Amino acid sequence: MLITRLVGTALFLRVANSCKLSKMGCDENNCRNMKRNLTYLSQQHAAELDQDLFNDYKFSVDQLMELAGLSVATAVAKVFPASSYNSTLIVCGPGNNGGDGLVAARHMTGFGYSVAVYYPKRTPKPLYENLLCQCEKFGVKIIETLPPINEIKDQYKLVVDALFGFSFKPPVRDVLKPALDALIHSGVPVCSVDIPSGWDVEKGPGTEAALKPELLISLSAPKQCAKPEFIGDAKHYLGGRFLPPGIIQKYNLTLPPYPDQEQVVEL
Numbered sequence: 001m002l003i004t005r006l007v008g009t010a011l012f013l014r015v016a017n018s019c020k021l022s023k024m025g026c027d028e029n030n031c032r033n034m035k036r037n038l039t040y041l042s043q044q045h046a047a048e049l050d051q052d053l054f055n056d057y058k059f060s061v062d063q064l065m066e067l068a069g070l071s072v073a074t075a076v077a078k079v080f081p082a083s084s085y086n087s088t089l090i091v092c093g094p095g096n097n098g099g100d101g102l103v104a105a106r107h108m109t110g111f112g113y114s115v116a117v118y119y120p121k122r123t124p125k126p127l128y129e130n131l132l133c134q135c136e137k138f139g140v141k142i143i144e145t146l147p148p149i150n151e152i153k154d155q156y157k158l159v160v161d162a163l164f165g166f167s168f169k170p171p172v173r174d175v176l177k178p179a180l181d182a183l184i185h186s187g188v189p190v191c192s193v194d195i196p197s198g199w200d201v202e203k204g205p206g207t208e209a210a211l212k213p214e215l216l217i218s219l220s221a222p223k224q225c226a227k228p229e230f231i232g233d234a235k236h237y238l239g240g241r242f243l244p245p246g247i248i249q250k251y252n253l254t255l256p257p258y259p260d261q262e263q264v265v266e267l
């Protein structure tokens, strides 16, 4: 069984490499197969994998959040460089996805962006209070109210969606609805952290009115809603380079290798 999987992985890596190496002549079939063999986690497996990292591998939330947020900032900077997309709004939700957004906000200031954070439903836990404190000390502007939707475009070139993550279950709470509406209707390119907010983690956007991010950064492993049939031609990166070999084995993960010391890999 293991041998079969290893062979499968080796094959995957070869295909992934040939796609990367010959972008011009990227054989359509190979690329499609590469995507077909990529693992897409169910909501339940995503939650179990997360718990394993904490319980079996003794990671703390802060550790993983730091690496996740750094990957988000890195992928955003690759696709939307600060030189053209300087002014960024990061919309943070109350959970870990929002925490990833707060970490990304801090790193993005270091990457040359001018960053504002909108964090309407704050979590009264030291972890989040500390991240917010760090944001402020790094020059992130914490805004208490969103500009009207038609004015967001005048103030921001880019929006990072750190509202909901892989534990999201509808419906969207009233207090967070204006934030989601702003993401959907502002007309500014959106980068979603792990899950495009409002989407079903397994079944994707659901309606035509759903958020359509330009960039999705999957963390640790893509979830089912990140399949090409759902995200269309959005750019897709994988980040969160912290999966132990035992987890890759336990969940039968087929993921591309990270190049060199990179925090992210394009899928």
Ligand SMILES: *[C@@H]1O[C@H](CO)[C@@H](O)[C@H](O)[C@H]1NC(C)=O
Residues within 6 Å of the ligand: 008, 011, 012, 015, 030, 033, 034, 037
């Ligand atoms: C995808 O995985 C299956 C089973 O693991 C394997 O038989 C197939 O050859 C793989 N395809 C590619 C293109 O790697």
Ligand SMILES: *[C@@H]1O[C@H](CO)[C@@H](O)[C@H](O)[C@H]1NC(C)=O
Residues within 6 Å of the ligand: 082, 083, 086, 087, 112, 113, 114
């Ligand atoms: C982005 O804007 C800030 C504030 O206006 C400025 O200090 C910084 O140099 C800009 N960064 C880039 C990459 O242009």
Ligand SMILES: *[C@@H]1O[C@H](CO)[C@@H](O)[C@H](O)[C@H]1NC(C)=O
Residues within 6 Å of the ligand: 001, 045, 250, 251, 252
């Ligand atoms: C991984 O693969 C093994 C062997 O095929 C299977 O028994 C197990 O249920 C799989 N685990 C997951 C999480 O899919």
